[in-house]
Amino acid sequence: MSTEQSTDAAETSETAEPRVDLTFRLDGRVALVTGGASGIGAAVADVFADAGARVVVVDLDGDAAERRAAELGRDALGLRADVSDPASAAAAADRAVEVCGRVDVLVNSAGIVDLAPAEELGQRAWERTLAVNLSGTFYMSQAIGRHMLEAGRGKIINLASQAATVGLLEHAAYCASKAGVLGLTRVLATEWAGRGVTANSISPTVVLTELGRKAWSGPKGDAAMKEIPVGRFALPREIAGAALFLACGASDMVNGADLVVDGGYTIR
Numbered sequence: 001m002s003t004e005q006s007t008d009a010a011e012t013s014e015t016a017e018p019r020v021d022l023t024f025r026l027d028g029r030v031a032l033v034t035g036g037a038s039g040i041g042a043a044v045a046d047v048f049a050d051a052g053a054r055v056v057v058v059d060l061d062g063d064a065a066e067r068r069a070a071e072l073g074r075d076a077l078g079l080r081a082d083v084s085d086p087a088s089a090a091a092a093a094d095r096a097v098e099v100c101g102r103v104d105v106l107v108n109s110a111g112i113v114d115l116a117p118a119e120e121l122g123q124r125a126w127e128r129t130l131a132v133n134l135s136g137t138f139y140m141s142q143a144i145g146r147h148m149l150e151a152g153r154g155k156i157i158n159l160a161s162q163a164a165t166v167g168l169l170e171h172a173a174y175c176a177s178k179a180g181v182l183g184l185t186r187v188l189a190t191e192w193a194g195r196g197v198t199a200n201s202i203s204p205t206v207v208l209t210e211l212g213r214k215a216w217s218g219p220k221g222d223a224a225m226k227e228i229p230v231g232r233f234a235l236p237r238e239i240a241g242a243a244l245f246l247a248c249g250a251s252d253m254v255n256g257a258d259l260v261v262d263g264g265y266t267i268r
Contacts, residue, residue, distance in 0.1 A: 048243075
């Protein structure tokens with residue numbers, strides 16, 4: 001090969017665009033999902049396992065987490081943790097890394113809702129909602145994020161809500177906590193992306209989990225669906241699909257975004 005040809009080949013190699021992985025696969029990756037024993041978290045765990053990930057199911061109910069992990073297979077791990085307790089969150093993060101070697105994806109799905117008119121909302125309900133939904137998201141992100149930063153790579157996906165951007169009746173604590181999740185996600189995205197760790201959030205409408213079906217059945221649910229342009233609530237696997245996108249290689253350039261899955265509710 002001539003010197004000119006060698007130079008051309010080197011330039012082609014150096015200027016070639018990096019390959020974008022559009023397989024939507026998670027083979028060889030470890031994903032930790034909080035609140036993974038039920039609801040949206042369970043759907044995310046299931047979809048991630050189907051995509052090839054080794055899943056760490058973290059839940060306040062340790063027995064349920066272990067059962068869910070056994071159902072998933074693929075060497076899934078079930079761990080108990082109270083995400084609102086920084087020591088418990090750190091212990092779960094350390095155990096996951098100890099057993100699995102690393103965590104590539106963190107999905108903060110653990111959350112609670114306690115509804116009441118603002119003038120009647122009790123201190124306990126306010127503090128617990130903020131502790132689980134906002135502080136828990138921070139504690140897990142911090143604990144796992146330290147491992148990700150050391151490894152130089154990782155993806156954090158936080159479950160926010162349409163309640164983060166609009167006011168909902170009787171949702172004072174919930175709206176405040178989820179708005180905080182959006183702010184936290186943007187800060188993590190700003191601080192950590194340069195070190196290989198991206199952070200994004202997902203904001204669903206009402207999701208038809210077991211609890212969601214009970215809470216939004218009857219006339220209340222019918223009225224709420226009329227406010228959604230697509231005319232229905234979301235399915236858990238639809239939220240899991242959004243999480244899969246943010247977890248896989250197709251979203252490597254997405255950072256600090258809030259992926260709204262609300263059928264158009266918040267565009268009005």
